[in-house]
Amino acid sequence: xxxxxxxxxxxxxxxxxxxxxxxxxxxxxxxxxxxxxxxxxxxxxxxxxxxxxxxxxxxxxxxxxxxxxxxxxxxxxxxxxxxxxxxxxxxx
Amino acid sequence: xxxxxxxxxxxxxxxxxxxxxxxxxxxxxxxxxxxxxxxxxxxxxxxxxxxxxxxxxxxxxxxxxxxxxxxxxxxxxxxxxxxxxxxxxxxxxxxxxxxxxxxxxxxxxxxxxxxxxxxxxxxxxxxxxxxxxxxxxxxxxxxxxxxxxxxxxxxxxxxxxxxxxxxxxxxxxxxxxxxxxxxxxxxxxxxxxxxxxxxxxxxxxxxxxxxxxxxxxxxxxxxxxxxxxxxxxxxxxxxxxxxxxxxxxxxxxxxxxxxxxxxxxxxxxxxxxxxxxxxxxxxxxxxxxxxxxxxxxxxxxxxxxxxxxxxxxxxxxxxxxxxxxxxxxxxxxxxxxxxxxxxxxxxxxxxxxxxxxxxxxxxxxxxxxxxxxxxxxxxxxx
Numbered sequence: 001x002x003x004x005x006x007x008x009x010x011x012x013x014x015x016x017x018x019x020x021x022x023x024x025x026x027x028x029x030x031x032x033x034x035x036x037x038x039x040x041x042x043x044x045x046x047x048x049x050x051x052x053x054x055x056x057x058x059x060x061x062x063x064x065x066x067x068x069x070x071x072x073x074x075x076x077x078x079x080x081x082x083x084x085x086x087x088x089x090x091x092x
Numbered sequence: 093x094x095x096x097x098x099x100x101x102x103x104x105x106x107x108x109x110x111x112x113x114x115x116x117x118x119x120x121x122x123x124x125x126x127x128x129x130x131x132x133x134x135x136x137x138x139x140x141x142x143x144x145x146x147x148x149x150x151x152x153x154x155x156x157x158x159x160x161x162x163x164x165x166x167x168x169x170x171x172x173x174x175x176x177x178x179x180x181x182x183x184x185x186x187x188x189x190x191x192x193x194x195x196x197x198x199x200x201x202x203x204x205x206x207x208x209x210x211x212x213x214x215x216x217x218x219x220x221x222x223x224x225x226x227x228x229x230x231x232x233x234x235x236x237x238x239x240x241x242x243x244x245x246x247x248x249x250x251x252x253x254x255x256x257x258x259x260x261x262x263x264x265x266x267x268x269x270x271x272x273x274x275x276x277x278x279x280x281x282x283x284x285x286x287x288x289x290x291x292x293x294x295x296x297x298x299x300x301x302x303x304x305x306x307x308x309x310x311x312x313x314x315x316x317x318x319x320x321x322x323x324x325x326x327x328x329x330x331x332x333x334x335x336x337x338x339x340x341x342x343x344x345x346x347x348x349x350x351x352x353x354x355x356x357x358x359x360x361x362x363x364x365x366x367x368x369x370x371x372x373x374x375x376x377x378x379x380x381x382x383x384x385x386x387x388x389x390x391x392x393x394x395x396x397x398x399x400x401x402x403x404x405x406x407x408x409x410x411x412x413x414x415x416x417x418x419x420x421x422x423x424x425x426x427x428x429x430x431x432x433x434x435x436x437x438x439x440x441x442x443x444x445x446x447x448x449x450x451x452x453x454x455x456x457x458x459x460x461x462x463x464x465x466x467x468x469x470x471x472x473x474x
Contacts, residue, residue, distance in 0.1 A: 068314070
């Protein structure tokens with residue numbers, strides 16, 4: 001029986017720009033689909049993007065719904081989710 | 093290698109390194125023996141808080157003097173020590189603690205230590221992440237923080253620049269002429285200075301030094317989450333308990349933006365294995381003061397062992413024992429939670445006594461001879 005409640009696509013916001021992805025897409029994948037895979041900056045300001053994709057390397061840290069240091073590769077996209085990558089928002 | 097150094101220092105933690113640097117500056121030949129990593133013991137496990145403490149006049153005199161020395165030491169080397177003059181904010185939860193804050197303010201002010209009493213409004217202006225309902229606090233702006241392993245390494249380098257030599261070995265025993273080493277050798281020395289923290293009880297079983305285990309958690313980077321080192325005034329009740337496990341709120345902002353969360357005290361545990369129920373209790377207690385802590389990400393936790401003395405003051409001076417293997421033994425141990433703060437003053441007081449110079453403050457309250465039991469119970473031979 002098809003699930004009438006689960007959406008097939010999800011719309012979320014990456015750096016305030018809307019993006020529609022397939023349900024089940026990770027935030028890291030959505031960021032890459034959005035065109036600029038950079039998730040954070042190193043302590044010396046160099047761009048970083050996910051390396052391991054399995055929650056270990058910590059390079060995919062982004063701010064999700066106001067919470068900093070969330071692992072994008074371990075977080076599934078949710079409707080209306082607000083994602084900020086480091087070049088766009090100071091981590092506070 | 094110095095074939096018969098004037099001084100053999102046991103332990104290259106912050107106290108041993110500071111003593112080595114000071115003795116070398118006085119012109120003594122110094123050999124320092126470290127069995128593990130320089131600054132790797134209790135030195136690396138604590139928070140590196142440079143804090144004036146006034147639980148008793150002797151503690152106030154020692155911490156105040158030492159903080160002056162720290163300001164001189166870090167001048168021109170702030171980054172190398174990861175020094176941050178964030179100050180301490182003592183938190184008063186209720187009217188009783190507010191009265192304690194006022195008393196503390198009066199004591200510190202009498203001794204020329206700048207501090208300001210804060211009512212609740214002022215407290216929340218400075219630290220908005222504190223939970224509502226607190227009474228106020230006391231801000232001591234002159235307190236600061238360092239990263240102690242770096243400071244210990246700098247002190248050791250200073251000692252070495254003045255001719256001191258570092259030996260990677262373990263001291264098995266102290267005898268009338270010097271020490272025997274785990275590697276099988278021995279070193280004769282003019283004097284032996286024991287500065288190895290809780291391990292001193294292995295070499296000198298008569299010393300009244302008790303282990304007090306603590307834990308610390310470090311978080312991800314949250315710059316400007318808090319601005320001062322936050323300590324609850326109730327901390328003092330916990331720190332002087334004679335037995336049992338206790339936690340107290342202690343939160344530090346590091347220059348990296350990370351937070352150090354403490355603190356815990358457990359008696360008679362000298363291992364550094366993590367006690368997770370204790371860590372959990374410590375974090376729950378901290379979250380009572382800063383509720384948002386529960387949402388932050390911790391990246392690591394560890395434990396360390398403080399060396400506590402019966403009266404909360406370190407042992408700084410000659411071993412009073414009369415046996416041949418105790419004469420020419422000097423002690424710089426028992427600093428408990430103030431090892432970083434008082435390391436530099438400890439070194440000055442030891443060096444003054446060893447070189448028969450006047451010390452900058454009264455040495456009497458810290459002399460090991462104040463514990464008469466250790467004079468007679470030292471074993472006759474190693």
